[in-house]
Amino acid sequence: MIVIERVPVLHFSPGQVSEPVDIVIEGGTILAVGRGEGAKYPQAERHAPGGFVTPGLVCGHNHFYSMLARGLNVAIKPSKDFAQQLRHLWWRLDRALDQDIVRASGLTGAAEALAAGVTSVVDHHASPSFIDGSLDVLKEGFDATGLRGILCYETTDRNGLDGARAGLAENVRFATTVDALRAAGRPVMVEAAIGAHAPFTVGDDTLAGLAEACRSSGRGLHIHAAEDKFDAVHSRHEHNLDLVERLDRAGLLDSRSIVAHGLYLSASEIETLKARDCFLAHNAQSNMNNAVGYNGSLPQLRNVVLGTDGIGSDMLNSANFAFYKHRDSGGPLWMDAFLGFLQNGNELLNRYFVGQRFGRVEPGHAADLCFWDYDPPTPLLPGNLAGHAAFGMGSRMVRSVMVAGKFVIKDRTPNFDAAAIMARGREQTIRLWKRMEEIE
Numbered sequence: 001m002i003v004i005e006r007v008p009v010l011h012f013s014p015g016q017v018s019e020p021v022d023i024v025i026e027g028g029t030i031l032a033v034g035r036g037e038g039a040k041y042p043q044a045e046r047h048a049p050g051g052f053v054t055p056g057l058v059c060g061h062n063h064f065y066s067m068l069a070r071g072l073n074v075a076i077k078p079s080k081d082f083a084q085q086l087r088h089l090w091w092r093l094d095r096a097l098d099q100d101i102v103r104a105s106g107l108t109g110a111a112e113a114l115a116a117g118v119t120s121v122v123d124h125h126a127s128p129s130f131i132d133g134s135l136d137v138l139k140e141g142f143d144a145t146g147l148r149g150i151l152c153y154e155t156t157d158r159n160g161l162d163g164a165r166a167g168l169a170e171n172v173r174f175a176t177t178v179d180a181l182r183a184a185g186r187p188v189m190v191e192a193a194i195g196a197h198a199p200f201t202v203g204d205d206t207l208a209g210l211a212e213a214c215r216s217s218g219r220g221l222h223i224h225a226a227e228d229k230f231d232a233v234h235s236r237h238e239h240n241l242d243l244v245e246r247l248d249r250a251g252l253l254d255s256r257s258i259v260a261h262g263l264y265l266s267a268s269e270i271e272t273l274k275a276r277d278c279f280l281a282h283n284a285q286s287n288m289n290n291a292v293g294y295n296g297s298l299p300q301l302r303n304v305v306l307g308t309d310g311i312g313s314d315m316l317n318s319a320n321f322a323f324y325k326h327r328d329s330g331g332p333l334w335m336d337a338f339l340g341f342l343q344n345g346n347e348l349l350n351r352y353f354v355g356q357r358f359g360r361v362e363p364g365h366a367a368d369l370c371f372w373d374y375d376p377p378t379p380l381l382p383g384n385l386a387g388h389a390a391f392g393m394g395s396r397m398v399r400s401v402m403v404a405g406k407f408v409i410k411d412r413t414p415n416f417d418a419a420a421i422m423a424r425g426r427e428q429t430i431r432l433w434k435r436m437e438e439i440e
């Protein structure tokens, strides 16, 4: 049992700032929150962090496999559009990934996420030259650092139908290992989704296979859709259907589905996503970087979550990018809406980690917490918390991080060997870049 003593609780959405309270934690869950609660447990380990505490942040869409692409020093042909960017860069990168590189990607990605106060990452993985068992290797990074997550493999036809079958099998295999862990009464820190790359690289047979994988595993689909206009046009041209309708007809959309991007959706597709209660993962930085356009439908969508799409895991930063881009586009939303999107990541966890609750510092919720050193120059109030998040707070203020009741970073010292993890990342990066040079 741990007692966190006398710390004000911030909830980003809806904005709340409490008086200093004690938080009592037992077995990964918050047992009690309130003034003087700690005195009831004199035997407990105690920690007086100062600053503020919030629920841990959630990244709703990421690709740890791109961790070692940072500062890429490989000759890449210039691209005229997004489809060429995929061919020239990302699909060359993912084919160059092997077991050791995937392992280093997972470790470095997880270490960085935690340092930014992110306690859960929803990852979308691809390594076409190393598919079978890849999610177990990626998961090693989560296990070694204590990060929570939801993993899937990006099933696609673009490396042939054998590759698609192997991707499907990896998703199902990994979900089965999670089920076995749960059946054995073991704690599950990493859940499974059923992954697919994007509608334009998934033919109808593979789509049917994905639907069967979702049904048999009881998981939801995690897919890119309409990230670029090409995906939307391709669906109408090749399949004579809007891409959301195509996914829906295949039985692939439900309350656990995660649709990433969704920039080029028609009004009727947005209505279908809402009717099926799907999540829409918005990745502002990535969309800006790829110049694919802006998602102007955020106010109309439901269950918007925020992701980084592989550009690190700093979620307060991502919320800021999303907010500033929206302001720049002349949109009507204020930062509180983007903190609401950030908070929605917890609903994603609620739907995958069945029986657990996330995203509130309240009894019965998972003890996934972030402790901030923030000494604001203006009063911090429920009504102006969004302003502090937009114009002041940042991940540099993250002092300690707890996942499932365990400190994974305490007073800026990780509970894992972060320096060794990053050194290993740099070592594997040399191998990765060399392998990329050898791939056409």
Ligand SMILES: [Zn+2]
Residues within 6 Å of the ligand: 061, 062, 063, 124, 224, 260, 309, 310
């Ligand atoms: Zn993505």
